Amino acid sequence: MHSIMQQPFKNAVLILVWGWLLFLVLAPNLLVVGASVMTRDPVSFLSLPLNLDAYRQLFDPLYLDVFLHSLYMAAMTTLVCLLIGYPFAWALSKVGKQRQLVLIFLLIVPFWTNSLVRTYALKLILATNGLLNSALMSIGLIDEPLQLLYTEGAVIIGLVYLLLPFMILPLYSVFEDLKQELLLASHDLGAGRLSTFVHVIVPLTLPGVLAGVMLVLLPAMGLFFVPDILGGSRNLLVGNVIKNQFLDARNWPFGAAASIVLTVTMAFLMFAHRLSKRRIGEEGA
Amino acid sequence: MKKLALAGLLAVGLTGCSSEEPQVLNLYNWSEYMPQEVLDRFTEETGIQVVYTTYDSNEAMYARLKLLDDSAAYDLAVPSTYYVSKMRQEDLLLPIDRSKIEGFDNLDPELVNLDIDPENQFSVPYLWGTTGLAVDTADIEGEPVTAWEDLWEDRFDGRVMLTNDMREVFHVGLRVLGYSGNSTNPDEIEAAYEKLAELMPSVRTFNSDAPRMPYLEGEADVGMIWNGEAVMGKDTMESLEYVYPEEGIIAWLDSFVIPKNAKNPEAAHQFISFVLQPEISALISEEIGYATPNLAARDLLPDEVANNRASYPNATDMINAEFQTDIGDDALQVYAKYWEMLKSGR
Numbered sequence: 001m002h003s004i005m006q007q008p009f010k011n012a013v014l015i016l017v018w019g020w021l022l023f024l025v026l027a028p029n030l031l032v033v034g035a036s037v038m039t040r041d042p043v044s045f046l047s048l049p050l051n052l053d054a055y056r057q058l059f060d061p062l063y064l065d066v067f068l069h070s071l072y073m074a075a076m077t078t079l080v081c082l083l084i085g086y087p088f089a090w091a092l093s094k095v096g097k098q099r100q101l102v103l104i105f106l107l108i109v110p111f112w113t114n115s116l117v118r119t120y121a122l123k124l125i126l127a128t129n130g131l132l133n134s135a136l137m138s139i140g141l142i143d144e145p146l147q148l149l150y151t152e153g154a155v156i157i158g159l160v161y162l163l164l165p166f167m168i169l170p171l172y173s174v175f176e177d178l179k180q181e182l183l184l185a186s187h188d189l190g191a192g193r194l195s196t197f198v199h200v201i202v203p204l205t206l207p208g209v210l211a212g213v214m215l216v217l218l219p220a221m222g223l224f225f226v227p228d229i230l231g232g233s234r235n236l237l238v239g240n241v242i243k244n245q246f247l248d249a250r251n252w253p254f255g256a257a258a259s260i261v262l263t264v265t266m267a268f269l270m271f272a273h274r275l276s277k278r279r280i281g282e283e284g285a
Numbered sequence: 286m287k288k289l290a291l292a293g294l295l296a297v298g299l300t301g302c303s304s305e306e307p308q309v310l311n312l313y314n315w316s317e318y319m320p321q322e323v324l325d326r327f328t329e330e331t332g333i334q335v336v337y338t339t340y341d342s343n344e345a346m347y348a349r350l351k352l353l354d355d356s357a358a359y360d361l362a363v364p365s366t367y368y369v370s371k372m373r374q375e376d377l378l379l380p381i382d383r384s385k386i387e388g389f390d391n392l393d394p395e396l397v398n399l400d401i402d403p404e405n406q407f408s409v410p411y412l413w414g415t416t417g418l419a420v421d422t423a424d425i426e427g428e429p430v431t432a433w434e435d436l437w438e439d440r441f442d443g444r445v446m447l448t449n450d451m452r453e454v455f456h457v458g459l460r461v462l463g464y465s466g467n468s469t470n471p472d473e474i475e476a477a478y479e480k481l482a483e484l485m486p487s488v489r490t491f492n493s494d495a496p497r498m499p500y501l502e503g504e505a506d507v508g509m510i511w512n513g514e515a516v517m518g519k520d521t522m523e524s525l526e527y528v529y530p531e532e533g534i535i536a537w538l539d540s541f542v543i544p545k546n547a548k549n550p551e552a553a554h555q556f557i558s559f560v561l562q563p564e565i566s567a568l569i570s571e572e573i574g575y576a577t578p579n580l581a582a583r584d585l586l587p588d589e590v591a592n593n594r595a596s597y598p599n600a601t602d603m604i605n606a607e608f609q610t611d612i613g614d615d616a617l618q619v620y621a622k623y624w625e626m627l628k629s630g631r
Contacts, residue, residue, distance in 0.1 A: 145503075249621040
């Protein structure tokens with residue numbers, strides 16, 4: 001590479017990457033950290049002295065409760081995404097190349113529509129006089145419309161709908177890398193289907209699972225517009241608390257502290273992901 | 286709400302990129318609070334493009350304007366009463382040059398020169414309205430609903446809708462207990478919270494985006510609504526009634542203000558004058574169902590609008606009515622805490 005890459009070009013790329021990281025990643029995050037240790041001010045939003053009150057407020061039972069409920073809904077979302085995404089990704093890696101392209105294309109098409117618009121569309125389906133209820137009633141499965149909208153379930157459905165592709169894509173890439181020879185070897189050595197799945201397929205696809213979990217779990221706690229639209233502004237996520245603190249309560253230090261909790265959780269998950277990758281790498285060697 | 290806000294942001298971004306000359310008015314307004322026709326006619330008449338962005342709460346609007354940076358450079362916003370005084374005191378507004386405003390004398394003398402802005406140095410009334418009870422008469426049985434208190438009845442379990450507005454929801458709680466909706470007494474606010482917490486299991490949803498929608502969608506049968514939304518909702522669903530609760534209605538007045546960092550205050554003045562024309566004010570009131578403070582416009586309204594009690598309450602309807610006032614930051618923090626407890630309690 002060194003011989004191909006001209007010195008000025010290399011420098012330009014490095015400056016771009018570092019500049020990007022410094023100004024668009026590090027600086028904003030430092031601002032958030034800075035805001036989180038300042039004092040709330042009704043007129044100028046933030047003021048001195050520095051203190052940790054915002055973090056103390058996080059341990060208020062009220063917010064602990066919101067955080068746990070949010071984690072629960074995000075975990076359910078992740079589980080459902082995994083249960084659907086895992087077999088989907090597996091099947092995707094099995095079909096012919098042509099069909100694979102079509103399926104991946106279909107997976108990505110919804111991204112061309114803004115997620116907000118798609119969430120509103122989901123509302124039309126789940127409403128009392130919406131498509132789902134009218135369909136179920138017309139085929140006689142139910143007599144009374146089900147109350148789907150503005151429930152915890154509706155929030156989870158919305159989150160699964162928006163985040164499923166983020167689970168499927170990393171899983172698809174590990175299934176693509178899964179060597180057929182390893183499965184055959186396992187089979188030749190006398191392992192049954194279940195045994196091969198548990199001892200060969202699952203460990204080899206674990207990095208994909210963890211990557212998918214990371215891409216789903218954390219965003220699921222932050223997508224505040226989903227509870228706003230489908231949850232009737234109840235069933236709050238951590239994202240709603242952060243948004244409310246910045247927009248309604250104007251408690252910036254607390255909003256910043258809450259978002260740092262999300263960032264730290266993310267960092268922790270990424271750390272776990274790396275550990276697991278290393279462990280699998282060693283086992284493979 | 287957000288869909289519109291997002292579309293608005295997109296529009297701002299797009300106009301920001303173009304380098305052409307046409308003048309632009311950045312208007313920041315409540316969602317569903319200005320007929321498109323008015324904007325079109327303004328552009329037709331003046332050649333000024335209107336970039337229309339919306340918000341669904343005073344708090345959200347204030348938080349954006351407070352930044353006073355380019356990302357929030359609006360030429361005109363429409364805060365409610367208590368936010369006019371707050372923003373005026375915090376020096377966020379440009380004074381309105383009355384010599385550039387035509388038709389100010391058309392405004393109802395009772396709605397100008399209020400405490401929130403003496404002499405109307407910083408604000409010009411746009412519309413006023415009320416928050417009252419919505420009742421889907423087709424879906425409820427038994428006694429008619431006449432008071433906020435009725436929302437607590439068992440028969441409405443899971444069928445109640447509240448606006449997603451902290452001050453309004455607590456106003457209801459406070460009035461039911463016989464306190465002022467503008468209470469700053471922490472004990473009274475706490476009592477209102479306790480009362481509202483009893484109502485929460487019945488509450489199906491909060492909505493300040495388009496509060497008529499949960500009624501039209503069949504998700505809620507009874508609850509809070511803004512009068513204009515009730516008027517618009519009745520066009521679609523005949524059985525949606527607007528009721529003036531016995532404890533008293535919540536009244537508000539929304540006014541045009543020009544933020545300090547406005548890029549085109551000239552166009553803002555032009556737009557205010559444009560709206561103050563009796564014909565335009567009448568059109569707005571007729572389209573979106575809120576009451577115009579423009580007396581000259583009221584004479585132009587068709588009878589069915591002028592006599593619609595939902596839009597234009599009579600003296601009896603306004604008994605016990607209370608205008609929202611600025612309660613100060615300390616009280617606001619108390620409300621905010623209980624509001625979060627209320628909404629996260631399950």
